[in-house]
Amino acid sequence: MQLKPNAYRLNETVKGVETMTRFALAVLALASGVYTYLGVRGLLDGSASFVFFAAIIYSAAVSVAIYAFWSFMLRFVPLVTSGVQRVGLFVTMAIGCVMIMAMSSWLNAAALAGSAATEQHMAVTLQGYAEDLDQAHSNALAAQSLLPDVQRAAERFAGLAADERESGALTGTTGSGSVVQLLTQMGTQMNQLAATITGSRDEVALQFEQGSARLATMRELVSTPGAVEPRADSFQTEAVQLSAIIAALQQTGVAASVKRASADLSAGFIAPVADGGSADLANRQDQVMETVRASVAAQSAALSTAADEILATPAVEQRRFVPLSSAEAVLRYWQDFIPSWAGAISIDLLPVVLVLVLMIVNDAMRQESESLEAAENITAAEMLRAMALFRQMEAAGIDVASGQPRPLVVPEPQPTAEPAPAQPAETAATATETPASEAVVTPIDAAQRTRARGDGPRPA
Known part of the structure; x- marks a missing residue:
């Protein structure tokens, strides 16, 4: 290919960076393999040696696959x-990119942000438990x-009982009779119900204090630096204890008891027999x-309605902490770790930029060069055969450019030579008087004279 100056410089530059391109591709493939190893190690179960060798083999396969794929594309x-x-190559490259992300990129992201994602899962679960504890406490209170x-x-x-006893405000007769006994009975039942409600307050406060202590321990486990696996195990233990406290808080609520007690006020109403001495008093x-x-x-209906409103409040659903691996946590909370995902994917797909750069540069070289691809690849034997064929075509009268016989050219008739005009006498005399030694002898005439005399070499 005959290159123009600019195309020649581009070609030389591409050759100059070829080694650097291979080195960069190898480093990227190695980095992806290392982070893939870190990510896949957290997913495997078994002995330490099994996990080590399995992760090494998988990461090595990923590195080789990435290097081979991008080498083909480049x-x-x-x-x-x-x-x-x-377009077909671009489609193939897109399929390869998807496969690389499926086998490597998400593991790279797990290696980069796995611990942070697990802590994020613990923090989200902790927030849910805190909301459940507050709601259970509110329902209980x-x-x-x-x-x-x-x-x-x-x-x-x-x-009313005191007024009836002292002044007969209801019946008009003072003293402790049937009315006073009934009013005293109702007042006693109401005081017992109030004591039940008041007594539950201390128990609710104690359970809420225990739940708050569990939450404080869980917060420390989330924020404490160090390995995340043992912290996740301790967090799960605290979560189980906190779930039990929340369930107990829901059972501590006395709204149902108040509803039953208020219903008993009306259904279990027992009026004493009138004990008045006269029919009018009775x-x-x-x-x-x-x-x-x-x-x-009326009081019973009001208390029952209020208790129903409290009981209609949705109960707190039991929450269960499910431990997640680092890879699962990264996938679930990917929106919180977009920079880590971008870095993990860039390690695997950065060679796309190199492929596009080389494609553009090669297109530019093709546009600025003259196509002589056949001359670039011809051998010496092919050149000799081509020259011999050219001479044969010339001898046979064939036009080399078109491959057709050349048309015969009929020579035009030459005009008859006119007799030379008579020379002047002085010119003729001069020519006659010229000595033989001054005559001009051409090499051809000299050769002919030599052969005529027989002095020269004879042909074999």
């Missing part, structure tokens, strides 16, 4: 000029909102007890 893609063939209503009802019944006592029954029924 060799062939720049030389192909046909559009269809080049929701029944505490009923305590003011229960205490107020108990105080109201106790106050009648008044019966009327007051009916009023108390209606009041108790």
